[in-house]
Amino acid sequence: xxxxxxxxxxxxxxxxxxxxxxxxxxxxxxxxxxxxxxxxxxxxxxxxxxxxxxxxxxxxxxxxxxxxxxxxxxxxxxxxxxxxxxxxxxxxxxxxxxxxxxxxxxxxxxxxxxxxxxxxxxxxxxxxxxxxxxxxxxxxxxxxxxxxxxxxxxxxxxxxxxxxxxxxxxxxxxxxxxxxxxxxxxxxxxxxxxxxxxxxxxxxxxxxxxxxxxxxxxxxxxxxxxxxxxxxxxxxxxxxxxxxxxxxxxxxxxxxxxxxxxxxxxxxxxxxxxxxxxxxxxxxxxxxxxxxxxxxxxxxxxxxxxxxxxxxxxxxxxxxxxxxxxxxxxxxxxxxxxxxxxxxxxxxxxxxx
Amino acid sequence: xxxxxxxxxxxxxxxxxxxxxxxxxxxxxxxxxxxxxxxxxxxxxxxxxxxxxxxxxxxxxxxxxxxxxxxxxxxxxxxxxxxxxxxxxxxxxxxxxxxxxxxxxxxxxxxxxxxxxxxxxxxxxxxxxxxxxxxxxxxxxxxxxxxxxxxxxxxxxxxxxxxxxxxxxxxxxxxxxxxxxxxxxxxxxxxxxxxxxxxxxxxxxxxxxxxxxxxxxxxxxxxxxxxxxxxxxxxxxxxxxxxxxxxxxxxxxx
Numbered sequence: 001x002x003x004x005x006x007x008x009x010x011x012x013x014x015x016x017x018x019x020x021x022x023x024x025x026x027x028x029x030x031x032x033x034x035x036x037x038x039x040x041x042x043x044x045x046x047x048x049x050x051x052x053x054x055x056x057x058x059x060x061x062x063x064x065x066x067x068x069x070x071x072x073x074x075x076x077x078x079x080x081x082x083x084x085x086x087x088x089x090x091x092x093x094x095x096x097x098x099x100x101x102x103x104x105x106x107x108x109x110x111x112x113x114x115x116x117x118x119x120x121x122x123x124x125x126x127x128x129x130x131x132x133x134x135x136x137x138x139x140x141x142x143x144x145x146x147x148x149x150x151x152x153x154x155x156x157x158x159x160x161x162x163x164x165x166x167x168x169x170x171x172x173x174x175x176x177x178x179x180x181x182x183x184x185x186x187x188x189x190x191x192x193x194x195x196x197x198x199x200x201x202x203x204x205x206x207x208x209x210x211x212x213x214x215x216x217x218x219x220x221x222x223x224x225x226x227x228x229x230x231x232x233x234x235x236x237x238x239x240x241x242x243x244x245x246x247x248x249x250x251x252x253x254x255x256x257x258x259x260x261x262x263x264x265x266x267x268x269x270x271x272x273x274x275x276x277x278x279x280x281x282x283x284x285x286x287x288x289x290x291x292x293x294x295x296x297x298x299x300x301x302x303x304x305x306x307x308x309x310x311x312x313x314x315x316x317x318x319x320x321x322x323x324x325x326x327x328x329x330x331x332x333x334x335x336x337x338x339x340x341x342x343x344x345x346x347x348x349x350x351x352x353x
Numbered sequence: 354x355x356x357x358x359x360x361x362x363x364x365x366x367x368x369x370x371x372x373x374x375x376x377x378x379x380x381x382x383x384x385x386x387x388x389x390x391x392x393x394x395x396x397x398x399x400x401x402x403x404x405x406x407x408x409x410x411x412x413x414x415x416x417x418x419x420x421x422x423x424x425x426x427x428x429x430x431x432x433x434x435x436x437x438x439x440x441x442x443x444x445x446x447x448x449x450x451x452x453x454x455x456x457x458x459x460x461x462x463x464x465x466x467x468x469x470x471x472x473x474x475x476x477x478x479x480x481x482x483x484x485x486x487x488x489x490x491x492x493x494x495x496x497x498x499x500x501x502x503x504x505x506x507x508x509x510x511x512x513x514x515x516x517x518x519x520x521x522x523x524x525x526x527x528x529x530x531x532x533x534x535x536x537x538x539x540x541x542x543x544x545x546x547x548x549x550x551x552x553x554x555x556x557x558x559x560x561x562x563x564x565x566x567x568x569x570x571x572x573x574x575x576x577x578x579x580x581x582x583x584x585x586x587x588x589x590x591x592x593x594x595x596x597x598x599x600x601x602x603x604x605x606x607x
Binding site for chain 1: 433434437445449450451452453454458462463464465467473474475476504517
């Protein structure tokens with residue numbers, strides 16, 4: 001399990017070192033802090049999407065959620081002049097509610113996650129554009145919510161707050177996923193939902209909770225992104241961001257079949273994606289190749305991981321074979337020692353031979 | 354082999370258990386008694402009513418008529434959890450294990466041990482691994498608690514599935530084709546696991562198509578055909594040939 005994360009860390013270090021050697025500007029403090037900010041922004045919602053992927057589902061709707069929640073958030077602060085803690089609370093609740101609706105449709109009405117969240121992607125984007133008549137919403141020159149703005153886009157000792165948020169959320173979710181009963185159930189449900197149900201686990205609630213967490217983190221991300229861009233253009237805000245999250249999760253070791261992945265992996269996956277984007281700029285690779293570079297690296301990364309895994313599996317199978325062979329003769333020996341086993345077993349052996 | 358506890362009280366007693374699905378009569382009415390520490394082979398062709406009977410005992414659906422008595426008391430199961438609560442466990446054919454988790458995690462799946470820190474509860478990995486190791490020890494299986502299930506052999510997987518039933522101190526374990534999809538060596542392991550259950554006074558119902566396995570571990574064999582119990586004999590009083598002819602209907606009843 002930890003091997004994957006270690007490999008990813010190594011890849012991150014190697015790529016950074018090479019890029020830094022070619023262009024030292026990559027390792028300059030300004031550039032590193034800028035990257036940390038972006039990693040924080042993109043990492044927060046990737047964590048939620050990662051949890052959903054571990055259940056064996058997918059969440060395609062987060063990018064559009066940013067647009068819808070974003071325009072509502074800006075409107076609440078500027079047009080309606082709502083005190084910012086309430087606006088913040090409403091946006092977070094909005095994210096949780098959207099996640100809850102999707103979770104309900106998927107677990108109770110047994111719809112496929114891909115379809116539910118794809119429709120979410122279309123509906124939220126459309127709603128955001130209709131709500132604003134397709135016009136960009138932004139803050140005026142007033143200091144609406146300057147406190148919140150300082151929290152969301154400020155820094156502590158130079159470290160961007162977004163990155164700090166990511167670390168805090170990653171720690172909380174890390175405990176939830178790797179140390180709590182809920183996390184254990186999440187993995188079980190993701191791999192074998194039927195087995196989990198037979199074990200008395202309420203699989204519907206476990207899965208729905210993952211979508212709700214993803215929605216809630218999308219709400220948090222919305223606020224962070226709004227104060228990063230300072231305006232929301234409903235047709236492009238957060239466009240394709242769900243794919244960044246999915247890419248980060250997959251790169252970080254989550255399997256789209258469910259049941260695999262870790263919080264550390266998702267964070268490292270996000271970091272790797274942002275480093276790649278940054279590297280394209282820093283090395284003077286034409287910006288238009290941005291996505292192509294990202295796609296190639298993900299493809300190669302997943303391919304390499306798969307090859308390594310199947311090699312490890314083969315090795316393990318061979319080792320297992322070597323282990324079980326002498327052991328089963330041992331079991332047999334024990335049995336013939338007990339009188340009942342001695343009476344019973346020869347029949348079976350004779351028939352099978 | 355002589356049935357050991359015939360004189361005692363049966364752990365499970367079925368009286369005229371029947372099931373109709375609409376106009377279709379799956380089971381006309383079955384009587385059966387199973388004693389603690391007894392291994393009963395339940396045999397029959399596909400559609401003979403074995404799985405209907407097992408599902409009724411496991412609480413998947415209620416019988417249309419008849420009475421189930423468990424430990425001397427009449428019981429009614431609305432859901433599988435009710436059956437589990439009194440001490441009936443089923444080891445399913447597909448084993449119902451989560452591949453991506455360790456052996457210990459699977460043994461405790463849905464019944465995790467927790468350590469409390471104020472309002473938070475965390476998994477108690479140590480205690481679960483220790484208890485799982487103990488259970489595997491009781492079963493004399495060399496399964497290691499920290500191994501992932503996906504790396505295990507079929508026999509070890511069965512050990513994990515059976516250890517789950519020991520965790521709840523089940524009094525009756527029903528096993529659905531536990532030896533169907535595994536190698537000959539692993540079959541031996543599974544049969545020895547059944548012996549371990551028996552030694553601990555657990556009653557076992559073994560549903561199997563494999564004649565040699567049934568004759569190796571069972572004290573008694575029950576043959577079903579067309580929803581009816583056609584035979585209920587001590588293993589010593591019958592032969593694989595007789596059971597085969599009972600299953601196929603060449604012999605009507607014994």
